[in-house]
Amino acid sequence: MYNEEALKLEVRELLESWSHWIKQSECVFVHSPGNNRRVLFYENSVISAAEHQGRLRSIPFMTRRPTLSELKRTYQELTTVKVSVLSKETLERRELAEQEALEKATELSQSRTAKEKDASKKISKEPIVPEPSPELSKLIDLVKKGRTEAMSSHLLKHGIDPSMLLPLTSSSEYDIRRTPTILHLASHHGQASVVKVLLEKHIADPTVTASSAVENHQDPETTEDGASSLGTSSFTAYDIAKDKETRNAFRRSMALLPDAWDWVGQAHVPSALTPEMEAEQERKAKEKSRKLQEAERERKKTREANRPTTPAGQSPTSKSTSSSSSSVMAKSLASVSAANSHLSPEMRMRLERERRANAAEARMLAQRQGESIRRAVQEGKNVCVACGKSLDGLSPFDKFGRKFCTTECVARGPA
Known part of the structure; x- marks a missing residue:
């Protein structure tokens, strides 16, 4: 610079x-x-x-x-005049080449103009698709936000049929392809409460598919082309549900209104979900969680009982034992977490609190062990500065004035 x-x-x-x-x-x-x-x-x-x-x-x-x-x-180039002498034949060839280039450029320009005219004619022949009404636009917005009560009141106030197909517009092409009805829209966005109200209160049709939207919005002569452009499919509202809670809303409605629709054949809902079934599932989940907690407490008691005792001035357990027990506890907690993925949110929060308490207890235990080792070293006792083991009768390793019992403790360092 x-x-x-x-x-x-x-x-x-x-x-x-x-x-x-x-x-x-x-x-x-x-x-x-x-x-x-x-x-x-x-x-x-x-x-x-x-x-x-x-x-x-x-x-x-x-x-x-x-x-x-x-x-x-x-x-020299700027101040020098250069004179070129060309024959008559050379000049004619240059004029002919310039004329051919001009003709090609004119033809290319004309062909581009013709293509632009054809494209403008095709665009003018395409039907103008109207935008959805303000009432329908507001209803779609309420469904996406999950405002159940406002959505229900809006349906009743404006007399909108919840089973009707959304209008095909340029701004909502994605909704038409994936969510042709209000019920599809609520299921796709994971609004379980909206799905429940639409099915049970407003009797929305869960058997409508995306292909029905194409057939409804296309003319008989152009149905095939329109279907290919929209990617017709036989996805019902249940098929595109975002999460398990939304799928359970369909199953609960099937249990409440078993004869209203062909739930299994056309709506693709696999089975009903009654309150008794949910209570049984919750009971089994709690029972499994209780058994896992009891097994974890038993393992903790066994570890406490098998922990060796040492004389005063030495660490209760070595740092390696503490780290290995912590890794075993971490693995067991990870397996418990994987096994409890199906539990209710309250049970998972309770187990998470217990896991955090166990982790805090392990950290405090390791801290106490380190303090015990440092105190023993300060008092002049002949112990390993890493694990607290007595060095009497051993040939210790010396590193920077600190004594270690094994090479593993040397690599690990002081507590």
Whole structure:
């Protein structure tokens, strides 16, 4: 950066020293691409003045590196007149080539104009698709946000049929392809409460598919083309449900209104979900959680009972034992977490609190062990600074004035 700034100042000082001859010149030729232009063009510079006066020109041919020899060559090219003598046949060939090129350019321009006219005609023939009404737009917005009560009141107020197909518009093409009805829209966005109200209160039809929307919005002559463009499918509202709770809303409605629709065949709902079934599932989940908690408590008691006792001044357990027990506990907690993925949110929160308490207890135990080892070392006892094991009768390893019982403790470091 320093060298670049120095070069810029040097070039500007040189231009100022040449300013007398530059001001007297009729034309000034400059080639300064990129950021180099800032070196020559600045406020009150002689080159900027030449540009304002209309005397500035660019060099009309390629130049090489800005050396003295290249500057001389450029000056010679600019001040030399070259005369070319062409025969009559050469001139005729050039005129013929120019005429052919002009004809090709004219034909290309005409073909492009014809294509643009054809495209504009096709666009004009396409039917103008109207936008949905404000009432329907507001209903779609309420369903997406999950405002159940407002959505229900809006349906009753404006007399909108919840089973009707959404209008085919340019702004809602994705909704038509994936969510042709209000029920599809609620299921796709995971609004379980909205699905429940639509099925049980407003008796929405769960058997409508996306292919029905295409057949309804296309003319008989263009049904096939429209179907291919929209990607027709036989997905019902249950098929595109976002999560398990939304699917359970369909199953609960099937249990409440078993004869209203062909739930299994056309709506693709696999089975009903009664309150008794949900209570049994919750009972089984709680029972399984209780058994897992009891097994975890038994394992903890077994570890406490098998923990070896040591004389005063030594650590109750080595750091390696603590780390291995912590890893075993982490693995067991991970397996418990995987097994309890089906539990209710309340049970999972309770188990999570217990896991955090166990982790905090393990950290406190490791901290107490470290404090015990440091206290023993400060009191001058002959113990390993990593695990607290007595070094009496052993040949300890010495590292930076600290004593270790094994190479593993040397690698692990002091507690």
